[in-house]
Amino acid sequence: MSTPWRAGHFVIVCALLAPACGGPNPTNSDGSADGANPADVHVPGRDLNAIIGTTPVTPENPGPTTNCAATLGLRLATTVLDSTLDNASVSIAATVADDGRAPQFRARPVIVQIVEGGRVLALVTRNEGVVAGSSVDTRWNGTVDGVAVAPGDYTVRATYECGADGPAIVREAPLTVVRLGAVRVTVADGDGLRIPLLWPRMNNVRRNYWLPANTRAVVSRGRGAGAADLVGTDGTRLTIPRPFADLESPPLETSGLPLAHDYNQPIALQIGTHPDVTVLFARSATSATLPAIRARIDNATPAADTTLAAITPLMFRLDMPPAPHFARYDFDLRVHYEALAEGGSYVEIGGESIPLRVYGLLGDQTISTSVTAPYGAWVPVVDAVTGWVHGTTDDPDEISGEIVRHVLDDFGLRYDTVNGASFYTGYGTSTYGFARFDLSAFLHRDNGRTVNCSDCASIVSTYANMVGCDVGYNILTANFPLNYIRAIGTTTFTNDPFNRGTRGGFRYHAITGPVGRPLTFDATLVEDGDDTPSAAPFTDLVPDGLMRSRYLTQLSPAFLTVTRDDKTAIN
Amino acid sequence: MTRPRSISLAIAAASAIAVWFLGAPGAYAQSQSAAGAALHREYDVAHWAASSPSRAGLSLAGLAIPGLQLRARTDRPAAEGGVRLSFGSGVDTTLVIQIIVSADGAGGRDALLGFLNEAQATMIPLADRQGADVAYGENPRGTESAAALYSNVAIYIRRTRDARAETPSAFQVLAVLRARLGPVAAATNATPASMRLATRAPSAGSPARIVDLGAAFEHVEATVTGGFQLGAPTPAGIHVVAESQSGATVNVWATDGWARVSVGSIVVPR
Numbered sequence: 001m002s003t004p005w006r007a008g009h010f011v012i013v014c015a016l017l018a019p020a021c022g023g024p025n026p027t028n029s030d031g032s033a034d035g036a037n038p039a040d041v042h043v044p045g046r047d048l049n050a051i052i053g054t055t056p057v058t059p060e061n062p063g064p065t066t067n068c069a070a071t072l073g074l075r076l077a078t079t080v081l082d083s084t085l086d087n088a089s090v091s092i093a094a095t096v097a098d099d100g101r102a103p104q105f106r107a108r109p110v111i112v113q114i115v116e117g118g119r120v121l122a123l124v125t126r127n128e129g130v131v132a133g134s135s136v137d138t139r140w141n142g143t144v145d146g147v148a149v150a151p152g153d154y155t156v157r158a159t160y161e162c163g164a165d166g167p168a169i170v171r172e173a174p175l176t177v178v179r180l181g182a183v184r185v186t187v188a189d190g191d192g193l194r195i196p197l198l199w200p201r202m203n204n205v206r207r208n209y210w211l212p213a214n215t216r217a218v219v220s221r222g223r224g225a226g227a228a229d230l231v232g233t234d235g236t237r238l239t240i241p242r243p244f245a246d247l248e249s250p251p252l253e254t255s256g257l258p259l260a261h262d263y264n265q266p267i268a269l270q271i272g273t274h275p276d277v278t279v280l281f282a283r284s285a286t287s288a289t290l291p292a293i294r295a296r297i298d299n300a301t302p303a304a305d306t307t308l309a310a311i312t313p314l315m316f317r318l319d320m321p322p323a324p325h326f327a328r329y330d331f332d333l334r335v336h337y338e339a340l341a342e343g344g345s346y347v348e349i350g351g352e353s354i355p356l357r358v359y360g361l362l363g364d365q366t367i368s369t370s371v372t373a374p375y376g377a378w379v380p381v382v383d384a385v386t387g388w389v390h391g392t393t394d395d396p397d398e399i400s401g402e403i404v405r406h407v408l409d410d411f412g413l414r415y416d417t418v419n420g421a422s423f424y425t426g427y428g429t430s431t432y433g434f435a436r437f438d439l440s441a442f443l444h445r446d447n448g449r450t451v452n453c454s455d456c457a458s459i460v461s462t463y464a465n466m467v468g469c470d471v472g473y474n475i476l477t478a479n480f481p482l483n484y485i486r487a488i489g490t491t492t493f494t495n496d497p498f499n500r501g502t503r504g505g506f507r508y509h510a511i512t513g514p515v516g517r518p519l520t521f522d523a524t525l526v527e528d529g530d531d532t533p534s535a536a537p538f539t540d541l542v543p544d545g546l547m548r549s550r551y552l553t554q555l556s557p558a559f560l561t562v563t564r565d566d567k568t569a570i571n
Numbered sequence: 572m573t574r575p576r577s578i579s580l581a582i583a584a585a586s587a588i589a590v591w592f593l594g595a596p597g598a599y600a601q602s603q604s605a606a607g608a609a610l611h612r613e614y615d616v617a618h619w620a621a622s623s624p625s626r627a628g629l630s631l632a633g634l635a636i637p638g639l640q641l642r643a644r645t646d647r648p649a650a651e652g653g654v655r656l657s658f659g660s661g662v663d664t665t666l667v668i669q670i671i672v673s674a675d676g677a678g679g680r681d682a683l684l685g686f687l688n689e690a691q692a693t694m695i696p697l698a699d700r701q702g703a704d705v706a707y708g709e710n711p712r713g714t715e716s717a718a719a720l721y722s723n724v725a726i727y728i729r730r731t732r733d734a735r736a737e738t739p740s741a742f743q744v745l746a747v748l749r750a751r752l753g754p755v756a757a758a759t760n761a762t763p764a765s766m767r768l769a770t771r772a773p774s775a776g777s778p779a780r781i782v783d784l785g786a787a788f789e790h791v792e793a794t795v796t797g798g799f800q801l802g803a804p805t806p807a808g809i810h811v812v813a814e815s816q817s818g819a820t821v822n823v824w825a826t827d828g829w830a831r832v833s834v835g836s837i838v839v840p841r
Binding site for chain 2: 202203205206207208209210211212213255256257372373374414415416417418419420421422423425426427428429430431432436438441444445446447448449450452453454477478479489498500504506507508509571
């Protein structure tokens, strides 16, 4: 949708007579008001209001004719400005030309100022000797002495001083200062899937799960006051908070509720998803001279007209998936604000970045069909696994293998060389079915760092299934002798893991593998990978995706029964 | 020793067949019962001493292990592992105690067998059972681990691999716990207190509704779906904020003075 161009908003050109001469046209590289000397800014000694008198000068009323033999034009790139946006400034051009009486033209000063309510607020620039046919090009970033001016209606005034040749030539243009910004962001499935994340220890209470609905805003700035939420009491822009740092609990209000305002909540997406991002924009009160303003997001396609009103929800489909691979991404949603300008085109007036943390996962958790807590993607797990894989693969078997290697090497876990007893996993009575994994306790190592095969199978399968792999646990029975192994957390190979003084065995052994396929993931132990697994020497063989047949061969000389292909429940 | 490749392949094929077979209907129950029977044979359950009279339970009030601090506690019903207490010194857990109080001796046996079933090594009868019906450890002394059954009360004690001299032996801890066994059930209330869950309005200004347990308990745990807790649950009540339109389901585990865990559930309206 386009908004009709309103002629006269952006270009005000007048022609007045003036003498002329040439001179440099300095502008400030940072776009700030020229003249660090406050005396210049506030012009106490050079009362330009006195020069032009008290009669308002408007485009319709170009002021008295002079003998300067010059014309003065004033052009703003746009008549709207939010000085608190990134790269915000208004481009101002004051153009001087002779009026055809060239011999009488003399170089004279051109002054650009900002006027509010008839009072000069800021001196933008003063160029002493401006020659005919030249332009004073400058910018104003909406600040005075480094402080952003308040939203409202302002006037940009250009003055060509005629000195003894007559009254100054003055041109003015309206400029509206506004506040623009995103105050809420929600993210929906788009063409893929947004995966619910679960924070498992809200307010440091064990098993106090927080599984926010996908309809909840992921970014919130301010307290629902619209444009007033965009700046603080000192006039500076309030930054959008960084994503939650705590992996176990959302930040809380003093009441104990999750922060309802001023937060940034990480999200998870199935890899390759182009999500629909709805941004609620706020804009400060309108002005009669306010041009149409629209929002644009890099690499995103809007669903509808993006013209902003005081409060405007706009939906965009991201053209580039924010999580193209299995990884943790921190990226900025880059918003550009554009105002309608001369000729019907839009000119960027500034922008802002919305930081987002996105976990790229294979899909929903596969542990349970339940969609209620505790069956979500637990943030501590998702954060760990995506950090390990870091976009190196999207293959579920390779991801499961990576999990095995990290559980084996990086968790500080030690095999229970006393009995091979479980510390975090339980089964149904006298069976190896209905396994339950106390993930909440494990994350804090409540029961210590000692583990057995059931625990390792629970950890590997749960971590894998939470990021969208489909891994079950299998049970090997019964009472079988061992070849040489190196148990988790130990440094030497042995076939007597319980130190009983003779070749040992396992009553049972729990392993994991992709459901229905003969691969093995086992973080409990490292096998001897050579042709004689029953004797030295030893070669590390990590079961990080071994064919089941190879795994069994290296583990034991016995015929092993493989049962179960189940999922481990969690709490 | 090197196993011939042909045998390895045969094993692999047989394993694959076993996996396939066990995926068939009926195989699941068959494997369950087979595992249970094997466990009974392994520990010669048929020759265990007859159960002694049932106990009220085991008192955990003020339980202290010298030199250690309680680091974590999880209470669940017997079928889900009972009461688990983790003790440690510094940052490491060095001692884990599990107590399951069942309704009767048969339940106690199941609980003890559950402990034994989870171990990859076969445990050995303790030389001194400390009055238990049966008791096992990693060796006859029960230095690192002890699993004992006092009728309907099953106790499992394990030192972790981080335990050093500051942590008493499993056998010593068993002695501490044995002294806390309740009287025979016939002499006291044999059943755990029943929860009568009810909600009440929040106190002024609080966004949470309060779930009352309706009976006296020593320890309470809860999880919430469709909402969350506004603080740690206590026997005085559980403060719940319902987020779901249909309300929040609150699952409660409450433990009485004899380590008996009751389970309840209630929906808290939004």
